[in-house]
Amino acid sequence: MNKVYAMVVEEFGKPLQYREFDMPVPEGGEVLVKIAASGICGSDVHVWKGEDKRSHLPMILGHEGIGYVDKVNAGRKDIFNYELEEGDLIVWNRGVSCKTCYNCLIKRKNYTCSSRWSYGFSKSINDYPYLNGSYSSHMLLTPETEIIRIVKVSDINPGEDYIPYASACCAGTTTACTFEQIRIDPSDNVVIQGPGPLGIYAVLFAKEAGAKNIIVIGGTKERLELCLEAGATHIINRNQTTLEERLERVLEYTDGRGGDIVLELAGTKEAVEEGIRYTATNGTYASAGIAVDVGEARINWFRDVVRKNATVKGVWVGDIKNTYQAIKMYEKNKELLTKMISHRIPLIEADRALQMMEQKKVIKAVLIP
Template identity: 45%
Template structure:
């Protein structure tokens, strides 16, 4: 039996459909039939050659959900549920060693130096080849953390939980706003939408979003943003005046950067109150630097400036539960569904911001 996948062979060149022979999974692996693959902003960075982890040729796609097609041995999900053929599952996109200093001592597996990621840091050259979600099938390594999904949910609605949702959950696991706090979100994309939901769940009173796409800002209001500011029709000074007015002149308690551009950092830090927190999630690839005044911007403000790198299985579980409790809302986030063979078009549309969240369906 053969399956096809969309393969990136050259940066900035169309993905090629290639056939691979399916083999029986071994060594505790699962063979999963993909039901939906998310098109992430990180995929666009990889497509353009901006991610230093990329190993060509490779099958893109680190966001995936599917049904178990074949099993090697006896496998269990993270809840201790036995996995059977036909089960609907989602999985942690990163595979870690579990033995290094960061995994075993610091309990920060997202910093594991041996961590590898489906659809990002593994080539399709060696068997079993299918290690990315832009495919009809994927082989899940025996060390992959899996969640069985028992509830009825459309696969395209859940798929973003594995990256955008999990990364955002990691951010709110690091810093949790108090009830009544003000939260600023820079970037109205999928991470920004998840941030709105998490901020609401934490009891934030004011949820302010800055973005440059009207359709995305409208979606943010539907998700629960109390204020949206179009950066194309306001200046940074005007935005600062509005935010200071909302927060009684203090600034926001927490700001989430979900843009991946230095200009957002320069603006956002100045909008955080003394003693507040600034979390940077958006830099999925090297994209420049920013100059900060160490005294006024950081020390004098007693500011917490925190980077947020990927996520672990705890955060995936948090994101999955958020989606399962807000199915209809997250369904609105899926603005484009493509055939697997149209993966290049999906990447181009995501890069041009012609979509909020795109999904491939084999």
Template identity: 30%
Template sequence: MPGPGAPLELREFDRPDPEPGGVLLRTLGSEVCGTDAHLWKGQLAGVPYPIIPGHVSVGQIAEIGPADASAPPPTDVSGAPLVVGQIVTFLDVYGTCGRCWYCTVGHATTRCPARKVYGVTLSADDGLLGGWSEYIYLRPGVHVVPLPAELHWRAFLAGGCGMPTALHAVTLGEIAFGDTVVVQGAGPVGLCAAVLAQLRGAGSVIVVGGPELRLDAATRFGADAVIDIGSTTPQERLATIREMTGGRGADVTIEATGAPTAVPEGMRLTRDAGRYVVVGQYTDAGDAGFNPHLDLNQKHLDIRGCWGSDVGHVHRAVRVMARYAQQFPWTELISREYALDDAQTALEDVAAQRVVKALIIP
């Protein structure tokens, strides 16, 4: 991706020789995330174009750097040694320092100023640091998570970035048994949030979004009701949610749309003293307005911002997807797979919401 709005280009790179502690993956697949569409539109600051997109990927370990006193042999997140041939994923965030105020006192590693992200804030000029490539180079210190035998790599990528992100959001939402949960957005994050809300014991899950392709997926994956934003107004959606909740609104609402106007609407869909988690505003898509008295203070509303995910969320996402693979046929979320030379079409299909989940298969 040479720059915002520019067509994607196919480039060749030398195969890297892993340094001590480094790992070379042969890419099996990489997701096309909504974030990639936002990067293409130039909606995230600090992106060092050109980049190799693809921040959530799965690969088979092709080579491990030599043993050296300067770096211990690479291990997975549980401390087990990595071996050639393993199928793994990895946390896209790289370089979190572990020493700054956010890492140590604030316990908010997603806000560490040293953090970089594969496929987002690491330049192609520095090597194979994104998933839309035949190989991915994992620098020393990248957090590696093996996939268990019972979880096919395509099944994991069907959740992709959406699953650990949704897991973070649902955890912040503190969904309790019997809660009514509204999920705004029927993309991968919203669909994963709807599934995880069920696993947290929600009494009912309502997905508000579109288009029909994605709403159908929400229904297949257990949503109790769906509301199409294409055929309703915000006032009608509010009236419907109120009618379904005894006039109160949702106990917990999770915003996973990326549309700024969804935020004030979500505040109004949530009951007084309820919880509202905003996870979809990962990039800057513009401003939105609300009434601080009516929408926030008088409602005694608890709003929680949720930005990104850490290695714990990825590890837990893998375990959850493996455990519940029989109940939820994850791969049904994959609408289409694309080769590298068709990545531009994949990007445009995701941006236009013509697919639920798209994968790049190098």
């Protein structure tokens, strides 16, 4: 029988192990995908270190996969009712929800479903569908998994670089979900905390929404410069400024008003404690960068929320609609977002890639089987 392989987390914080598996034969609506690339997300580092309590060992990381249909049975379709064919380039919803609970049916936010499980997070290699993370040569998608066909097999261009589509799977999706839940008026000032992949996508979405000023705060020079290229009007290097200096600059750039929209995309409680102070009267503070429990944040609730009549909003991941929105944003900004993929690393070197991500030595890294 043909074999597939994956890099498996057998102990938290320890080197990933190369393991081979029998190649599965899809049944019914299952789809076997040959992975083209897997983006490395900051969340992968949390899982690898054992900080995400959803995880069960041994497991395969990876929720930012794109790939080609390797095997599929007749009749399996994507969300637009296109019948899938072997060789189609696809992406899929990283989460699978019940679609029957209150949050799925009444609130219509299936990404908040209490029964939702996620590829690369929730299941071990002993749980169906077994090959359930994209740090692998192949994945098996369940019949319930929502799929988007990016390029039909007959339209595949051998000379085109499809790898950067991986950036839309998590960073783009979560950012699209964030902008779906906030409102930006043309006169609004947007402050973005965190110039990573989420922040870069946020600049693009804010620019498209017509924001007056887009201010990005972060500590990595290369990431900040890419945000400028994406359309940020101002950048502030937090490694070269104090908190009070950053607050003064935000007020200076916004005519003393502050951020009408402030986005936490940095993933720390310190960012929340600081960012809430940037928020303007009648502004919105939205947090989408924190993926694990980082403890309690200290906020002057009267000064920074009540007295400002401010809205504080949490954002948790996103759904297949948001992935589609992110794909469209990528397709409008291919040249820029291709630059965001700073490192392409062989899958067998996943340990090195995770360490580089943890140390922020990359803007965006992808693993190539």
